[in-house]
Amino acid sequence: MSKINRLETSYYKSLTRKMAFILILVSFTPMILVSGFILNQFQFSYREKIHAHLKEIVLKHKQNIDRFLIEKLSAISFLSSSFTFEDLCNEEFLKQQLTSLRREFGTVFEDIGVINADGRQLAYAGPFKLEKADYSEADWFKKAINTRHSISDVFMGLRSKPHFIVSVRKQYNGQYWILRATIDFLSFNSLVENLRIGRTGFAFILNQAGEFQTKPFMETVPGTEHDMFRFLKAAEKSSEQVYIVERKNALGREKIYAGAMLKNDEWLLIYQQQKHDAFIDLEHARNIALVILLIGGIGIVLTAIIFAKRMVKHIALADREKEMMSQQVIETGKLASVGELAAGIAHEINNPVAIMVEEAGWIEDLLEDEDLKQSENLEEFHRALKQINIQGRRCKEITHKLLSFARKTDSRIQEVQLNEMVEDVVALSAQQAKYDNVEIRTSLQNNLPTIHLSHTEVQQVLLNLINNAIYALNQKGGIIEIITRMSGEYIIVDVADNGPGIPRAILGRIFDPFFTTKPVGKGSGLGLSICYGIIKRIGGEIDVKSMVDEGTTFSIKIPVNIEGSPESDLVSDRLNNNQV
Numbered sequence: 275m276s277k278i279n280r281l282e283t284s285y286y287k288s289l290t291r292k293m294a295f296i297l298i299l300v301s302f303t304p305m306i307l308v309s310g311f312i313l314n315q316f317q318f319s320y321r322e323k324i325h326a327h328l329k330e331i332v333l334k335h336k337q338n339i340d341r342f343l344i345e346k347l348s349a350i351s352f353l354s355s356s357f358t359f360e361d362l363c364n365e366e367f368l369k370q371q372l373t374s375l376r377r378e379f380g381t382v383f384e385d386i387g388v389i390n391a392d393g394r395q396l397a398y399a400g401p402f403k404l405e406k407a408d409y410s411e412a413d414w415f416k417k418a419i420n421t422r423h424s425i426s427d428v429f430m431g432l433r434s435k436p437h438f439i440v441s442v443r444k445q446y447n448g449q450y451w452i453l454r455a456t457i458d459f460l461s462f463n464s465l466v467e468n469l470r471i472g473r474t475g476f477a478f479i480l481n482q483a484g485e486f487q488t489k490p491f492m493e494t495v496p497g498t499e500h501d502m503f504r505f506l507k508a509a510e511k512s513s514e515q516v517y518i519v520e521r522k523n524a525l526g527r528e529k530i531y532a533g534a535m536l537k538n539d540e541w542l543l544i545y546q547q548q549k550h551d552a553f554i555d556l557e558h559a560r561n562i563a564l565v566i567l568l569i570g571g572i573g574i575v576l577t578a579i580i581f582a583k584r585m586v587k588h589i590a591l592a593d594r595e596k597e598m599m600s601q602q603v604i605e606t607g608k609l610a611s612v613g614e615l616a617a618g619i620a621h622e623i624n625n626p627v628a629i630m631v632e633e634a635g636w637i638e639d640l641l642e643d644e645d646l647k648q649s650e651n652l653e654e655f656h657r658a659l660k661q662i663n664i665q666g667r668r669c670k671e672i673t674h675k676l677l678s679f680a681r682k683t684d685s686r687i688q689e690v691q692l693n694e695m696v697e698d699v700v701a702l703s704a705q706q707a708k709y710d711n712v713e714i715r716t717s718l719q720n721n722l723p724t725i726h727l728s729h730t731e732v733q734q735v736l737l738n739l740i741n742n743a744i745y746a747l748n749q750k751g752g753i754i755e756i757i758t759r760m761s762g763e764y765i766i767v768d769v770a771d772n773g774p775g776i777p778r779a780i781l782g783r784i785f786d787p788f789f790t791t792k793p794v795g796k797g798s799g800l801g802l803s804i805c806y807g808i809i810k811r812i813g814g815e816i817d818v819k820s821m822v823d824e825g826t827t828f829s830i831k832i833p834v835n836i837e838g839s840p841e842s843d844l845v846s847d848r849l850n851n852n853q854v
Contacts, residue, residue: 282590290579290586297578302571309567313560320556328532328552329516331469332545335477336516336534339465343425343440343537346382346457349375351423351442353386354453359446362388362453368399375455384437384456391419391450400456402433414439418452425537428459428487435459438487463488466543472554475547479536487541509533520549602810616787620673627673631666634659688729692765692832693718695729696756699736703744711751712744719759723834731808732832738801739769739828746773746826763834764814770827776820784818 353362353371361367368386375383385400393410409415414426418441426439441454466488469477479487509517517533528549533542550557638659640646649655700714707714743754757768776784783789787803809816813833820826 286586286590289589290582293582293585294575294578297582298575301574301578305567305570305574309563313563316559317556320553320559324530324552325518325532328518328530328545329512329514331471332477332516332532332534332543333514335466335469336536336543339479339536339543342462342465346379346455347423347425347440347442349379349383350386350440350453350455354442354444359388359444359451363397365397365399365405368397372399380461382458382461384458386453386455389415389452389454393419396451404432407432414441415452418443418454419450425540427481427483427485427540436489438462469545471545472547472551474551475545477543477545480542480544482540623669624673627666627669631663631670634662634666687726689724690727690729690732691724692722692732692758692767693720695733696736696758696767699733699740700756702737703740706741707744707754710744710747712747712754713752714740714754714756717755717757722758722760722765725765725832725834727812727832728808731812735805735808735830736767736769738805739830742801743769743771743773743826746771748773760834761831765832765834767830767832768827769830770825772825775822775824775826776818777822781818781820785816 353375357367357371362371368388372383372386375386385398385402385404387398387400387404387407388396389409390396393408393412393415395404395407395409398405398407412431414424414429417426418424418439422443424439424441424443426441428436428438430436436459437456438459439454439456441452443450443452445451466477466479469475476490477488478490481487509519511517515534518531520528520530522528529546530549530552532545535541536543637655641652641655641659646652646655696716696718700716703714740754740756747754752772755768755770757766757770759766780789780791785802785806787800789803806816809830809832815831817829817831818826819829
């Protein structure tokens with residue numbers, strides 16, 4: 275590849291990249307902005323929806339748990355108000371009341387007891403052997419004896435299993451006494467263990483010390499419970515009295531927490547879920563959007579590249595056509611200038627040469643006189659006169675070609691059957707071809723239309739091309755193939771030989787006037803220039819393809835002269851008026 279071709283290739287590749295980049299940038303920018311805006315709005319709306327849903331769930335369970343506690347406390351309060359201290363201290367009566375409570379609330383109430391101000395249980399009804407139990411040092415008792423109504427935290431107690439106590443303080447004969455009932459932990463725990471969302475969402479209850487009041491469904495990070503209580507309680511509270519925060523836990527997992535206070539702000543109901551799990555649908559939607567964007571992006575990139583390549587291909591084709599037109603204009607101008615110069619020179623030389631030849635003939639006649647025949651230089655005179663005649667005819671031939679090149683030959687328009695003309699020219703060249711051991715083959719398409727052109731000019735073109743091909747075979751023999759065919763509105767004539775070919779370095783100059791590779795005296799360098807000028811004048815084209823050691827093919831493209839058609843009339847008029 276030549277340096278110029280490499281530069282052109284690099285230029286068009288760079289142009290392709292720039293066009294593709296601009297197309298991709300123009301296409302991607304609005305798509306990314308719009309998609310990003312929509313995705314951001316969708317993410318914000320989805321987050322608000324998740325938060326609202328969690329608030330609603332936590333608030334609903336808060337109300338259920340508070341209702342559960344108040345309901346149980348109210349039941350105990352009703353017993354303490356409906357019956358006397360003596361009645362409740364009767365264990366048989368107390369058992370009847372426990373049975374009534376279980377009939378009403380199920381197994382939620384485990385047992386029931388009456389405790390005096392010293393913390394000693396005076397009466398007990400339940401499955402455990404807690405008669406006469408001493409609760410004076412129990413935390414729940416210390417709190418219960420000082421408040422009218424009390425609900426303790428969950429603790430293990432004497433029965434070594436989790437439970438909590440609801441109690442009501444009453445007064446008898448100036449002394450406080452307490453009616454207390456134990457709430458079944460499993461019944462209470464079921465209020466929050468069913469709060470499950472997704473794979474990782476679950477709920478639990480903490481007291482102010484950060485101790486679990488229910489059994490968490492999944493493991494939590496040890497030692498973070500109290501911190502979680504303080505953190506959520508310090509978080510901003512919504513109008514629904516629900517806290518919602520998102521943060522990473524000690525293991526680095528990002529979670530979402532929702533909480534609501536229970537039991538007069540002593541307990542905190544917490545719902546926690548991994549953020550990835552809570553926003554799984556959002557992530558699915560985002561992944562689908564990314565896949566669509568990716569596919570769309572690939573489509574945009576491919577389209578931009580294909581479109582840029584096609585555009586650059588058209589630009590390159592237009593550039594080549596422009597370059598060819600410029601080259602044709604240059605060639606036409608050059609031929610016109612050289613033609614005018616050649617015509618002037620031919621006129622100036624033709625007449626003196628004719629006179630020289632005539633004078634040589636006259637001298638030759640004079641040499642027939644007896645006196646001059648005796649001259650000892652007679653032979654030298656004859657040799658000189660013969661040489662003058664030979665060189666004079668050569669000069670005349672050159673001037674004739676110059677005049678032909680300058681359109682001074684016969685250009686009358688006649689009907690021409692191209693196949694017949696090819697056969698005539700082949701017949702004319704047959705002897706020379708036979709002498710040079712060249713075989714001329716013809717492949718002529720039948721029924722070619724008659725064209726209206728100068729018979730002399732077209733014959734000259736064919737003769738020049740065939741003679742050049744014979745000369746190219748250089749007396750080593752070979753094959754010349756002449757093909758005629760129709761191609762649209764043109765007749766194509768190919769003259770191909772299997773000779774040595776034309777080197778690429780001089781291929782662009784072969785139509786230049788006076789350019790020849792033949793030795794001095796063997797050619798003037800005007801043959802192909804004349805062919806080029808004739809074909810261009812009739813609106814045709816002449817092209818050459820050649821490869822070294824494989825041969826050369828000249829292709830002549832001649833417009834069809836269809837009788838009666840506007841195009842043919844126009845061509846004829848132009849040719850007859852000598853306007854081309």
